[in-house]
Amino acid sequence: MAGEWILDKNHLSYWLRQMRNEMELIAPLREREDIVFKSVEKIHEIVLDCPASIPSPKEFLTPQFEPMLKKTDKIIDLRDNSKRVVFGVRSCDISALRLLDRFYLNGFKDPYYEARRKNTLFISIVCNVPDNTCFCIGLGTGPFLKEGFDIQLYDLGDRYFVQCGSKEARKWCSRYSFLMRRPGKADFEDQYEVELSSQAMFRKRISLEYAQQMISEDKLSDGFWQGVTERCFECGGCVYVCPLCTCYTVFDRAYDNETERIRVWDTCFFKGFTRLAGNILPAEQRILRTKRWFYHKLLYYPETLGGFGCVGCGRCTITCPGRIDMATVVLKMKDEQK
């Protein structure tokens, strides 16, 4: 109970403004046809009834282009310690953070990720109307979460049901408790109603356990994977939009008086990925690269990080020109057993 509040919608803008006084406010904004998470200047331009943003908000923890070090007469650490609040995130993207944390922080801690993660507060919103491409419902990664969020909002029409899941979240709600009230019976009933109606709207219900079993028991023929491979344009789109892909590469860029070390997203679909000295290409054959992405997400992620490398966000379905996105391929597996 201590972490639950009701916020009248009229007060949201004020609350966000107060947060923005202390940290950068990031939220979904419309940019031509797309929804993108960006720094917000005008709060009224935030778009909340929106489809999946492209790319996912993981870019605020592990940016597509990240300067790490600069060398002049000394070495300067470019770690980003700025404070941010990312507002309007979907539940599936919050679920993805749980695995990203394990990837970047278990064992060796990635200091760049760690600095951003420590300084970023996420406010997620339960999806009242999921997209046609979403399938988080079958994976337990959305459309609402029971744990693992900072602040989770339910849109109850004229008000938000606010749940605080972290210490930082409680601080922000307690400090502005004069804007809020404690929930009553009708609020809990409406919250439950939102959960039920959202769950009922999903069109796709997909089991990744089934796909995992098919792969681990080697029930898919080479012909199946060959068919998937032939449809791949090797554009890397699926990897760049996925909230759980983590491949990156690092390079140095030299100027007259300084050198910069930069990290950029990479993709395991590219032939040159993990190229070794002597121009050795560990996965030169296309079929190996295609299999690697699916195996990684369905087999190796659960083995090493304790969860699938997919949260059912549906972004690869929107993006893939070859129509071999996760949902499509997993559904095809049912017909393609050896």
Ligand code: SF4
């Ligand atoms: S594999 Fe596709 S559906 Fe799954 S999380 Fe990544 S982009 Fe979303």
Ligand code: SF4
């Ligand atoms: S988006 Fe589709 S076509 Fe592009 S690399 Fe990924 S699987 Fe291949």
